Amino acid sequence: xxxxxFIRTKQVSRRSLIETKGKTPEKYLRILEAxxxxxxxxxxxxxxxxxxxxxxxxxxGTIYLxxxxxxxxxxxxxxYKAKQVFTRFREDVDKADNSISKLxxxxxxxxxxxxxxxxxxxxxxxxxxxxxxxxxxxxxAMSKMYLDIISEIIEKGQEEGTLRKxxxxxxxxxxxxxxxxxxxxTWLNSGRKYDLVPMADxxxxxxxxxxxxxxxxxxxGSR
Amino acid sequence: xxxxxFIRTKQVSRRSLIETKGKTPEKYLRILEAxxxxxxxxxxxxxxxxxxxxxxxxxxGTIYLxxxxxxxxxxxxxxYKAKQVFTRFREDVDKADNSISKLxxxxxxxxxxxxxxxxxxxxxxxxxxxxxxxxxxxxxAMSKMYLDIISEIIEKGQEEGTLRKxxxxxxxxxxxxxxxxxxxxTWLNSGRKYDLVPMADxxxxxxxxxxxxxxxxxxxGSR
Amino acid sequence: xxxxxFIRTKQVSRRSLIETKGKTPEKYLRILEAxxxxxxxxxxxxxxxxxxxxxxxxxxGTIYLxxxxxxxxxxxxxxYKAKQVFTRFREDVDKADNSISKLxxxxxxxxxxxxxxxxxxxxxxxxxxxxxxxxxxxxxAMSKMYLDIISEIIEKGQEEGTLRKxxxxxxxxxxxxxxxxxxxxTWLNSGRKYDLVPMADxxxxxxxxxxxxxxxxxxxGSR
Amino acid sequence: xxxxxFIRTKQVSRRSLIETKGKTPEKYLRILEAxxxxxxxxxxxxxxxxxxxxxxxxxxGTIYLxxxxxxxxxxxxxxYKAKQVFTRFREDVDKADNSISKLxxxxxxxxxxxxxxxxxxxxxxxxxxxxxxxxxxxxxAMSKMYLDIISEIIEKGQEEGTLRKxxxxxxxxxxxxxxxxxxxxTWLNSGRKYDLVPMADxxxxxxxxxxxxxxxxxxxGSR
DNA sequence: AATGAATGAGCGTTCATTCAT
DNA sequence: GATGAATGAACGCTCATTCAT
Numbered sequence: 001x002x003x004x005x006f007i008r009t010k011q012v013s014r015r016s017l018i019e020t021k022g023k024t025p026e027k028y029l030r031i032l033e034a035x036x037x038x039x040x041x042x043x044x045x046x047x048x049x050x051x052x053x054x055x056x057x058x059x060x061g062t063i064y065l066x067x068x069x070x071x072x073x074x075x076x077x078x079x080y081k082a083k084q085v086f087t088r089f090r091e092d093v094d095k096a097d098n099s100i101s102k103l104x105x106x107x108x109x110x111x112x113x114x115x116x117x118x119x120x121x122x123x124x125x126x127x128x129x130x131x132x133x134x135x136x137x138x139x140x141a142m143s144k145m146y147l148d149i150i151s152e153i154i155e156k157g158q159e160e161g162t163l164r165k166x167x168x169x170x171x172x173x174x175x176x177x178x179x180x181x182x183x184x185x186t187w188l189n190s191g192r193k194y195d196l197v198p199m200a201d202x203x204x205x206x207x208x209x210x211x212x213x214x215x216x217x218x219x220x221g222s223r
Numbered sequence: 224x225x226x227x228x229f230i231r232t233k234q235v236s237r238r239s240l241i242e243t244k245g246k247t248p249e250k251y252l253r254i255l256e257a258x259x260x261x262x263x264x265x266x267x268x269x270x271x272x273x274x275x276x277x278x279x280x281x282x283x284g285t286i287y288l289x290x291x292x293x294x295x296x297x298x299x300x301x302x303y304k305a306k307q308v309f310t311r312f313r314e315d316v317d318k319a320d321n322s323i324s325k326l327x328x329x330x331x332x333x334x335x336x337x338x339x340x341x342x343x344x345x346x347x348x349x350x351x352x353x354x355x356x357x358x359x360x361x362x363x364a365m366s367k368m369y370l371d372i373i374s375e376i377i378e379k380g381q382e383e384g385t386l387r388k389x390x391x392x393x394x395x396x397x398x399x400x401x402x403x404x405x406x407x408x409t410w411l412n413s414g415r416k417y418d419l420v421p422m423a424d425x426x427x428x429x430x431x432x433x434x435x436x437x438x439x440x441x442x443x444g445s446r
Numbered sequence: 447x448x449x450x451x452f453i454r455t456k457q458v459s460r461r462s463l464i465e466t467k468g469k470t471p472e473k474y475l476r477i478l479e480a481x482x483x484x485x486x487x488x489x490x491x492x493x494x495x496x497x498x499x500x501x502x503x504x505x506x507g508t509i510y511l512x513x514x515x516x517x518x519x520x521x522x523x524x525x526y527k528a529k530q531v532f533t534r535f536r537e538d539v540d541k542a543d544n545s546i547s548k549l550x551x552x553x554x555x556x557x558x559x560x561x562x563x564x565x566x567x568x569x570x571x572x573x574x575x576x577x578x579x580x581x582x583x584x585x586x587a588m589s590k591m592y593l594d595i596i597s598e599i600i601e602k603g604q605e606e607g608t609l610r611k612x613x614x615x616x617x618x619x620x621x622x623x624x625x626x627x628x629x630x631x632t633w634l635n636s637g638r639k640y641d642l643v644p645m646a647d648x649x650x651x652x653x654x655x656x657x658x659x660x661x662x663x664x665x666x667g668s669r
Numbered sequence: 670x671x672x673x674x675f676i677r678t679k680q681v682s683r684r685s686l687i688e689t690k691g692k693t694p695e696k697y698l699r700i701l702e703a704x705x706x707x708x709x710x711x712x713x714x715x716x717x718x719x720x721x722x723x724x725x726x727x728x729x730g731t732i733y734l735x736x737x738x739x740x741x742x743x744x745x746x747x748x749y750k751a752k753q754v755f756t757r758f759r760e761d762v763d764k765a766d767n768s769i770s771k772l773x774x775x776x777x778x779x780x781x782x783x784x785x786x787x788x789x790x791x792x793x794x795x796x797x798x799x800x801x802x803x804x805x806x807x808x809x810a811m812s813k814m815y816l817d818i819i820s821e822i823i824e825k826g827q828e829e830g831t832l833r834k835x836x837x838x839x840x841x842x843x844x845x846x847x848x849x850x851x852x853x854x855t856w857l858n859s860g861r862k863y864d865l866v867p868m869a870d871x872x873x874x875x876x877x878x879x880x881x882x883x884x885x886x887x888x889x890g891s892r
Numbered sequence: 893a894a895t896g897a898a899t900g901a902g903c904g905t906t907c908a909t910t911c912a913t
Numbered sequence: 914g915a916t917g918a919a920t921g922a923a924c925g926c927t928c929a930t931t932c933a934t
Contacts, residue, residue, distance in 0.1 A: 043354050045268050049908060059916040131266040164436045168425045175429050178405020179398040186397050202391050206398050210433030213387050282899045489800050491714050495929060505895040577712040586858060610882045614871045620855050621848040621875050628847020648837050652844050656879030659833050718904060728920045
């Protein structure tokens with residue numbers, strides 16, 4: 001696909017040292033893509049190494065020349081994918097000149113990327129509560145990266161004056177990520193029949209304005 | 224859909240009919256609790272039936288007197304748990320007299336329940352992308368119930384005039400659930416070190432008012 | 447006659463001593479009949495003690511008050527059944543006044559009894575190569591009883607002059623039993639759709655006359 | 670019916686296609702032979718896959734590289750064996766020039782083969798009432814092949830005039846097979862102490878001439 | 893006597909991983 | 914590097930048998 005854009009700086013794990021020049025062998029990527037395809041269809045646990053090998057057109061043993069073990073395939077996939085995706089997030093965020101546009105661009109890009117790569121999207125969900133500690137850590141790291149971008153945008157918005165200053169930042173960023181994830185989950189569970197990207201604007205609207213009716217006095221009961 | 228409803232009053236599966244007085248045999252509950260404890264710690268797939276049996280203090284075979292198979296333990300757990308929890312959700316929602324209070328009560332109760340039963344909370348996450356179709360269906364059914372409550376509240380709020388009328392309901396309800404889930408996930412991943420319930424009010428505030436700075440608009444209508 | 451050999455008059459095995467007066471409790475028979483019904487339908491190995499208990503309307507544990515173990519059910523069934531059946535064989539054989547009629551009566555009665563009690567017939571086949579040594583022994587004993595009757599008839603026929611004197615008795619008796627068994631097997635495998643008894647006369651005809659054409663000179667090549 | 674024909678030239682099931690030259694891998698045969706040995710000694714149900722693996726000198730899992738499951742071992746064994754044996758039957762039948770010789774050759778060969786391969790003979794009995802439908806079907810197919818050969822011989826004999834024309838063919842063929850089987854069973858049950866092959870001629874004599882005393886009729890026509 | 897919940901040894905099968913070629 | 918046959922630990926599940934009631 002867009003193999004050109006991806007530059008892995010160091011795939012150390014335990015791979016043979018041959019590909020030292022940073023030349024990712026084509027077989028490595030083939031396995032990665034095959035794995036995600038298989039994982040997406042059947043879930044991580046239901047997928048066997050043999051199936052992945054078959055899908056990739058290599059022998060079972062070959063997998064272990066490139067990956068430490070089955071878990072490592074997942075880990076490496078997201079090492080590879082996250083870099084691509086976050087680069088794009090960053091680009092789109094930087095492109096906008098105010099924080100609301102930045103947020104809109106981030107969310108839109110997020111939905112675009114997940115819609116474009118449905119297998120990745122599905123596998124990403126699989127990772128929510130992974131058994132393997134490494135995968136767990138990685139998932140955390142990715143969340144953190146995302147949350148950091150949001151934080152940055154929000155702080156900027158507060159400086160600009162477009163966003164409320166009395167925000168509990170730790171909460172707000174999770175609130176936004178959670179909402180986006182939820183929309184993606186729904187889409188995945190629905191069989192991905194509809195278009196995801198158009199949800200971006202209504203979502204942003206909710207983030208910014210909330211659901212409360214500001215035209216009237218709030219009744220805000222406290223229970 | 225709801226035929227498998229997790230709110231089964233009588234769990235029959237394969238169990239003898241002894242529990243005629245509605246008294247669920249204590250061994251059944253012991254296994255259920257043991258299972259959830261084990262699942263929470265190691266994840267569903269990494270847990271073995273033997274471990275559960277050991278934790279429950281029964282023989283392996285005994286499990287199969289009460290449960291059809293390993294998956295069924297999960298299914299029955301949520302049949303049992305969801306009944307309890309949703310009853311409480313309903314009570315707290317009904318207790319409030321306006322929709323914002325209802326929403327606040329729902330979210331607060333949600334956080335309370337998950338904080339109270341951390342194992343349940345953790346296992347609930349395990350279910351996000353389950354392999355077993357029954358579990359998947361059940362998870363869907365539970366989500367639907369939750370989303371329906373939210374819908375009901377929102378519609379009421381629109382009638383009251385406290386909530387915006389121009390809301391895309393299908394999006395809003397997922398937006399709210401997603402945000403709450405996200406907060407819970409973060410808490411779980413953090414090792415559950417902090418108190419979850421106090422997040423309810425700031426969350427509600429975000430739902431209602433959004434993150435946008437409305438004072439600016441009211442005062443100057445900038446941008 | 448020989449019934450005493452394997453037709454244990456007193457089922458001692460390990461049964462409670464209550465039924466000392468030879469009064470076979472009705473529950474004992476109920477289990478026996480249930481067992482054969484289940485065995486016939488599913489085969490011995492595929493049948494569980496629970497299924498038998500259910501069919502008999504007793505508790506699983508009750509089976510063990512009457513039978514040492516699962517194998518013992520089979521053993522006792524044939525102890526019980528063989529006595530009945532062989533008594534009838536004996537009657538019909540004695541009824542005839544010449545050996546050919548005796549043989550005809552034996553075979554006809556054999557087919558009648560097996561047709562009447564299809565479950566027994568099916569289970570008897572199950573026993574051909576039993577795993578349990580006791581069952582094996584019993585099956586052997588039953589075969590022997592049958593073969594002894596045939597022997598007796600043949601010897602009588604030879605005395606009468608109706609049967610060839612140059613017969614290898616050990617072979618002839620197996621030849622007859624085997625042929626009858628084969629006819630019964632075919633019937634069982636066919637789903638028992640047709641009437642078994644009418645096969646008796648043609649069979650006897652084959653036994654007596656053979657398949658050779660006596661009207662012409664035999665060509666009897668020797669290879 | 671014959672789609673599952675046990676005369677499969679290439680056993681593919683799940684095995685890799687290595688054996689391209691028709692060279693069945695020796696491990697495959699080793700397992701087959703080990704299995705039959707174990708089955709013969711303990712019966713199919715009492716035999717475990719582990720025992721077979723041990724006997725064959727391979728790991729348990731290796732069995733499943735060559736066989737779909739435990740049942741499949743039995744199925745494949747007879748696919749393999751029946752091909753050999755029936756080829757020999759056919760040869761010996763064709764060798765003879767009249768039907769009585771053909772029958773004699775068939776029966777003699779049958780006894781020879783079963784005597785030669787006692788394990789096969791024993792396992793063949795195991796199959797009489799198999800639990801696995803595939804095995805059942807296979808057993809049926811083998812019986813049918815045998816019965817068809819007999820039919821063919823008998824019809825030829827009737828044309829020749831050496832065999833009676835008033836024969837119920839469906840009965841006669843089973844009568845012959847049953848008698849041979851019975852002789853083999855007896856031999857197996859006896860511990861295979863004696864020589865089976867010499868029974869062929871007396872058996873044929875019985876088939877042809879029957880047990881009736883025809884001289885009496887010819888001489889005096891008594892009774 | 894009768895029950896049936898409880899047991900736990902035992903089995904078939906899977907599959908991640910290794911290693912000789 | 915690449916292969917894929919071989920491995921064997923591990924697991925879910927069954928069911929004959931026991932025993933407290």
